[in-house]
Amino acid sequence: MAFISVRAEDFDVASENEALALADQQAGAVVNFVGLVRGGDIAAMTLEHYPGMTEKALAAIVADAQRRWQLQAVRVIHRIGRLLPGERIVYVGVASRHRQAAFAACEFIMDYLKTEAPFWKREETAAGSHWVDARESDDHARDRWQSSPGATPSAVRAGPK
Amino acid sequence: MSLRVLYFAGLRDALGCAHEEAAADGIGNVDDLRRQLAGRGGPWLALLEHKSLKVAVNQAMASLTTPLGDGDEVAFFPPVTGG
Known part of the structure; x- marks a missing residue:
C-alpha cells in the first residue's frame, strides 16, 4: 500500500511512522527520511509544484520502488507553500520485512523525488529572493540506481520477492 | 490544433506567463512548439537558450521529440529542486 500527499499542512513524524507500522503485520522494519528547511542565510523558502503531475510522478517513483523491493507500506508527504528554517518539507517512510529493503527504498525514493518530481524552491534571503538551482550531485545520486537495479549503490541485495 | 501550455518557476517569472492556450498548426512535436514560441522573441528565446530546460x-x-496532438497539455520548466 502507498499513501502520497502533497499539501501545505505539516505532518507528525511519529504518527506517520506508526501508520506504517500498523499498515501491515508483516513489517519488521520502518525507515523514514525527513527533509528540513536549512537555516543560515535563508529567511524562508517557498515551494511551488505542478498540480496533477506531481502526484503522478510521486506515484510512479513509489511504484518503481515497490517493483525493486518487497515493501509492506510506503508513505510520502511533500509540503508546498512558504516554509521557515527548521520546518519540515518532506517525509518518506517505508516499511518492509527486513531493514535492508526499507533503507534502500527510502533512499531510492528520495533520490528520484529530488530529480523527477516537479517541485521548485524559491529562497528568501536578506539580499532578496531567488529560485534555487538544481544540483548535479542530485542527478548523480539518482543515476547510481540505474546501474544497480534492486540493490543499493553499495550493492546490498534486496530480499527475494 | 490547440495546446494548453504551462510554464513554471523561474521560467514563468521570466516569461510573465503561467499558462496559455496556443494555436499550434503545423506542430508535430515539442521541438516544433518550442521554436514557434521562441519566435515571439525577447524572454521567449529562453525556450531555445535554456541549457537544461x-x-x-x-x-x-x-x-523535444515527443509528438504532440490536439488538446495536449505541454509544460516547460527548469530542472526540479524539491525534497
Missing part, C-alpha cells in the same frame, strides 16, 4: 507532455516527463 525540461518538458512534460500530459503530465509525464517528455523530450
Whole structure:
C-alpha cells in the first residue's frame, strides 16, 4: 500500500511512522527520511509544484520502488507553500520485512523525488529572493540506481520477492 | 490544433506567463512548439537558450521529440529542486 500527499499542512513524524507500522503485520522494519528547511542565510523558502503531475510522478517513483523491493507500506508527504528554517518539507517512510529493503527504498525514493518530481524552491534571503538551482550531485545520486537495479549503490541485495 | 501550455518557476517569472492556450498548426512535436514560441522573441528565446530546460507532455516527463496532438497539455520548466 502507498499513501502520497502533497499539501501545505505539516505532518507528525511519529504518527506517520506508526501508520506504517500498523499498515501491515508483516513489517519488521520502518525507515523514514525527513527533509528540513536549512537555516543560515535563508529567511524562508517557498515551494511551488505542478498540480496533477506531481502526484503522478510521486506515484510512479513509489511504484518503481515497490517493483525493486518487497515493501509492506510506503508513505510520502511533500509540503508546498512558504516554509521557515527548521520546518519540515518532506517525509518518506517505508516499511518492509527486513531493514535492508526499507533503507534502500527510502533512499531510492528520495533520490528520484529530488530529480523527477516537479517541485521548485524559491529562497528568501536578506539580499532578496531567488529560485534555487538544481544540483548535479542530485542527478548523480539518482543515476547510481540505474546501474544497480534492486540493490543499493553499495550493492546490498534486496530480499527475494 | 490547440495546446494548453504551462510554464513554471523561474521560467514563468521570466516569461510573465503561467499558462496559455496556443494555436499550434503545423506542430508535430515539442521541438516544433518550442521554436514557434521562441519566435515571439525577447524572454521567449529562453525556450531555445535554456541549457537544461525540461518538458512534460500530459503530465509525464517528455523530450523535444515527443509528438504532440490536439488538446495536449505541454509544460516547460527548469530542472526540479524539491525534497
